[in-house]
Amino acid sequence: MEISKKNIKQFTIEILETIVGAIIMAIATSLFLLPNQLSSGGFAGIATILYYFLNIPMGTTILAINVPLFIFSAYKLGKGFVIRSFIGTVTFSFAIDILDKLTPLTQDRFLACIYGGIIIGLGTAIILKANSSTGGSDLISMLVKQYNAEIRTGNVIIIVDIIIVGLNILFFKEIEIGLYSAIAIYLMGKMIDIIFEGIYFTKLVIIISDRNEEIAEVIGEKIGKGTTGLYGKGMYKDEQKLVLLCAASRGDVSKVKQTAKKIDPQSFIIIANAREVVGLGFKK
Numbered sequence: 001m002e003i004s005k006k007n008i009k010q011f012t013i014e015i016l017e018t019i020v021g022a023i024i025m026a027i028a029t030s031l032f033l034l035p036n037q038l039s040s041g042g043f044a045g046i047a048t049i050l051y052y053f054l055n056i057p058m059g060t061t062i063l064a065i066n067v068p069l070f071i072f073s074a075y076k077l078g079k080g081f082v083i084r085s086f087i088g089t090v091t092f093s094f095a096i097d098i099l100d101k102l103t104p105l106t107q108d109r110f111l112a113c114i115y116g117g118i119i120i121g122l123g124t125a126i127i128l129k130a131n132s133s134t135g136g137s138d139l140i141s142m143l144v145k146q147y148n149a150e151i152r153t154g155n156v157i158i159i160v161d162i163i164i165v166g167l168n169i170l171f172f173k174e175i176e177i178g179l180y181s182a183i184a185i186y187l188m189g190k191m192i193d194i195i196f197e198g199i200y201f202t203k204l205v206i207i208i209s210d211r212n213e214e215i216a217e218v219i220g221e222k223i224g225k226g227t228t229g230l231y232g233k234g235m236y237k238d239e240q241k242l243v244l245l246c247a248a249s250r251g252d253v254s255k256v257k258q259t260a261k262k263i264d265p266q267s268f269i270i271i272a273n274a275r276e277v278v279g280l281g282f283k284k
Contacts, residue, residue: 024123121191
C-alpha cells in the first residue's frame, strides 16, 4: 500500500510538472514565435503554416495531429507515459489558443527567436524531466526506435525538424524565417542541456608527472581540491606512472595547472570538459 501511495504521489507530481512545462512552452510559442512566423520544429511548424494560410487555430491543429499518435503509442510506450504526454499536449494546445489572443511581446524576429527558443527550451526540459512529452517529433522518434533500436532518437528529431523548417521556408517564401527558426531550435536544445546538466560546467584535469604525490598534496592544501591517483602504463618507455585526476571549477583550473607546472615543469597536463560532476564540493 505504501509503494502504491508513493507511486501515485510521484505520478501526480509528474503530471503537474508536465502542465507547468506545457504552459511555459505555450507562452514562448504564442507570444514570441507564432506572431513572427517562426517555428520550433515538430508539429508546431505544421500548425504555424495552417494558422497563417487556413486560419486554423494552432492549438487545434497540434491536438488533432497528435491524437492518432497517442492512440497508437498507448500499446508501445506504456499507459503512464501516454497519459502524461496527452495531458501535456492538451494543456499546450489550449494554452496556445488562449494566449494567442494577447498582444505579442515583440515583433522583432531576432528577439523573438532568442527569447522564444530559450523559453520553449525551459518548458520542454521541465516536461522531459517529468518523463513526459507534448507529442510531435519526440513521440515519432520514440515509436521509430521501438521498431528499430539502432536508429538514434536525436537523428529522427533533427530530420523531422529540418523538413518542417524547410516547409515553413517554402510556404512563407522567406529564407529569413528558416534561419531564425534554426536559431530558435538551437537555443531550445542548449537550454534543455543546461537544465539537465546544470550551468556549473567543470573541467577534468589529468596530470602525468614523476612528482604527482607532491603535486596532489599541494593541490589539496593550497587549493582545497581532492585528487585521485590511478596507475597507467607509458607505452613509449614501458613503465608505470601515477596519473592524477582532479575535477575543478573554471576558477580553479588555472591554479591546478600552475601548481603542477611549478612543482614539475616537465609534467604532462590534459584539461578536458566534464559535462557533470556529482559529489562533495560539486553538484549534490
